[in-house]
Every structure is written in C-alpha cells, then in structure tokens.
Amino acid sequence: MGTLEKLFELRKSLDAYERELGFDKLSEVERAVLEFVIHTKDANITAITKHQYFLKYSLSTIKRAVGTLLAEKMISANQSSADKRSMLLSYNK
Secondary structure, three states: OOHHHHHHHHHHHHHHHHHHHOHHHOOHHHHHHHHHHHHOOOEOHHHHHHOHHHHHOOHHHHHHHHHHHHHOOOEEEEEOOOOOOOEEEEEOO
C-alpha cells in the first residue's frame, strides 16, 4: 500500500471514530480543538494557538470554535488558580 493510500485509510479511520463519538456534526476546527482539550491537561486558548497543528488557524477562528464548544456544553472553562487571567478548558463527558 502506497503512502497516499495509507493516508486515505487514516482519514477513513479518523472519520469513523469521530462519527462513533458524535463529533461528526462539528466543523474540522471544532473537532480538532475538542480533541486537543480532551488530550491536553490544562488546555487553554493560548496553548491551542501555540500548538503546531493550529498555526494555520487565526485566533478568531480558535475563539469561535471554543465558543461553539462551550455553547454546546461539550467543554467547560474554569479560571486557573495559578493564573487568574487564564481559563482552563476541560471536556464535559
């Protein structure tokens, strides 16, 4: 199997997992932000925007995705005890 075929197989697998979890109704950036929050301890908007994967997205796009996820109650935001300016994002199971 060639590299491009493997890449497509990975995309199909990812799509199947996201559908199974109910993430398929989210936009690509919303899914990526949600998965980052689930995977990252003490996730916040700054950590998201500084991650290599998200460099292709603007700050406003990231904020809009976080806002959607908060509105859908998929994630929650709580003030950091270490830095009162920072809101830590966490997944609502």
